[in-house]
Amino acid sequence: MPEQVAAGHQETPAQEVGDFLRRRREQIAQRWADAALFRTVFTVSREEAVEAGRAVVEALAAVAAAERVEEQEADGFSVVREQLARMAASRSRAGSTNSQISVEVDALRMPVVDLLIAELEGRPAEDVRDCTTALTVLMGTLRLVVLETLLSAGQELINRQHLQLLEVATPVIKLWEGIVAVPLIGTLDSARSQVVMETLLDSIVEQHARFAILDITGVPTVDSLVAQHLMKTVAAARLMGAECIVSGIRPAIAQTIVHLGIDLGTVKTQASLADALGYALRKQGAHIVPQDPHHAGSR
Amino acid sequence: MQTAGGVSACLPIHSDLDLVWVRQHVRQAAAQLGFGLVAQTKLVTAASELARNTLVHGGGGQMECAPVSRGGGQGLRLSFSDEGPGIPDLDQALRDGYTSGEGLGMGLGGARRLVHEFHVDSRQGRGTTVTVTSWVSGPPRPREEQ
Ligand SMILES: Nc1ncnc2c1ncn2[C@@H]1O[C@H](COP(=O)(O)OP(=O)(O)OP(=O)(O)O)[C@@H](O)[C@H]1O
Numbered sequence: 001m002p003e004q005v006a007a008g009h010q011e012t013p014a015q016e017v018g019d020f021l022r023r024r025r026e027q028i029a030q031r032w033a034d035a036a037l038f039r040t041v042f043t044v045s046r047e048e049a050v051e052a053g054r055a056v057v058e059a060l061a062a063v064a065a066a067e068r069v070e071e072q073e074a075d076g077f078s079v080v081r082e083q084l085a086r087m088a089a090s091r092s093r094a095g096s097t098n099s100q101i102s103v104e105v106d107a108l109r110m111p112v113v114d115l116l117i118a119e120l121e122g123r124p125a126e127d128v129r130d131c132t133t134a135l136t137v138l139m140g141t142l143r144l145v146v147l148e149t150l151l152s153a154g155q156e157l158i159n160r161q162h163l164q165l166l167e168v169a170t171p172v173i174k175l176w177e178g179i180v181a182v183p184l185i186g187t188l189d190s191a192r193s194q195v196v197m198e199t200l201l202d203s204i205v206e207q208h209a210r211f212a213i214l215d216i217t218g219v220p221t222v223d224s225l226v227a228q229h230l231m232k233t234v235a236a237a238r239l240m241g242a243e244c245i246v247s248g249i250r251p252a253i254a255q256t257i258v259h260l261g262i263d264l265g266t267v268k269t270q271a272s273l274a275d276a277l278g279y280a281l282r283k284q285g286a287h288i289v290p291q292d293p294h295h296a297g298s299r
Numbered sequence: 300m301q302t303a304g305g306v307s308a309c310l311p312i313h314s315d316l317d318l319v320w321v322r323q324h325v326r327q328a329a330a331q332l333g334f335g336l337v338a339q340t341k342l343v344t345a346a347s348e349l350a351r352n353t354l355v356h357g358g359g360g361q362m363e364c365a366p367v368s369r370g371g372g373q374g375l376r377l378s379f380s381d382e383g384p385g386i387p388d389l390d391q392a393l394r395d396g397y398t399s400g401e402g403l404g405m406g407l408g409g410a411r412r413l414v415h416e417f418h419v420d421s422r423q424g425r426g427t428t429v430t431v432t433s434w435v436s437g438p439p440r441p442r443e444e445q
């Protein structure tokens with residue numbers, strides 16, 4: 001399309017690549033949909049792969065038009081960075097190494113370069129060289145953007161694992177003679193509830209506890225697995241001769257448990273940790289005497 | 300538009316850690332769309348059950364999350380898919396207390412009670428997709444087959 005090069009205003013190679021990408025967006029996206037990277041990430045429908053491809057081409061076109069083909073931080077990339085990160089993460093979860101993913105991104109380059117060269121047929125060799133160079137640099141930058149998302153995802157994973165480790169450190173607190181409590185915070189997955197159960201049972205033995213309180217105020221979701229863990233822990237504590245009380249079931253969670261169909265009927269529950277402590281104290285024969293309202297008022 | 304970006308997502312389900320991510324995403328998406336606390340908790344719990352089934356019984360897969368609207372109502376649609384063995388007998392699987400493993404067998408039936416719309420598409424040997432939808436202010440119209 002020679003009329004693209006308007007007289008008096010010479011486009012730079014990068015800008016020309018930008019125009020080319022925009023014009024050929026559909027064709028490039030279709031070709032990419034068959035490339036390993038897109039094909040393996042979007043397994044459900046090809047249209048999804050094409051759609052994702054269009055977004056990436058659009059972003060590359062914007063970066064090229066802004067003549068920032070070498071910059072990973074170019075504005076154009078920000079639109080697709082999250083999508084690229086998700087695609088890369090999906091490959092990496094499927095077992096690909098970072099360098100394999102890098103190769104897959106690199107494989108997107110040739111189909112586009114071929115198209116560009118075909119389109120530049122008849123133009124001076126110098127123009128062809130400059131444009132392909134600009135495009136090649138741009139595709140190299142895309143590769144770096146993808147790799148960067150992988151590296152930061154790796155860091156995030158480490159942070160997450162660290163968090164999980166912290167979560168496992170579950171303190172058992174002695175509240176009173178014969179009364180222990182575990183404030184549970186965060187996710188109660190199988191591994192962690194095993195730890196909770198063991199530490200609680202140990203401390204029941206150590207402290208000669210007759211009451212154990214599991215406070216779930218800090219547990220965001222109680223699904224059937226969490227409920228099952230709670231019930232198992234309660235049953236195990238009972239076998240050790242202690243009565244287990246679950247406290248801190250928030251109203252939204254109580255309603256959800258009912259809809260889920262789980263029967264916590266065999267589990268002693270109390271609204272708050274304080275209520276649970278009061279209950280245990282009373283059952284131990286301690287008298288909790290509320291302060292005389294008259295005296296309380298005069299203090 | 301800027302809210303839809305945060306709601307729509309496709310999350311992998313291949314580990315216990317991914318389940319944490321799924322719950323967190325669904326909670327945020329539901330909050331963003333204006334679901335109340337109880338409705339959020341119900342949807343997150345349903346998502347937790349279904350995602351765990353995808354992981355445990357389906358051998359892993361993914362969740363797609365998207366905002367939907369119908370008849371002026373706003374909702375959230377979650378779709379859990381795997382390429383596992385499929386569910387041979389759906390009625391049996393939905394029955395409270397039925398489990399082929401060592402769960403309570405409350406997950407699938409419980410999830411159905413926690414959402415407004417519930418659909419299972421399962422083919423033996425090919426995989427399972429469970430799609431659920433909940434609406435911010437209840438189902439737009441009395442349930443009707445489309
Ligand atoms: N995605 C799936 N793929 C294959 N089978 C499934 C799937 N989801 C559920 N099932 C089957 O349905 C049964 C019932 O599921 P349900 O979630 O109700 O119970 P569960 O997972 O066994 O226990 P839990 O109460 O801990 O969830 C499962 O035991 C399993 O046989």
Ligand SMILES: [Mg+2]
Pocket residue numbers: 348351352402405406407
């Ligand atoms: Mg289940």
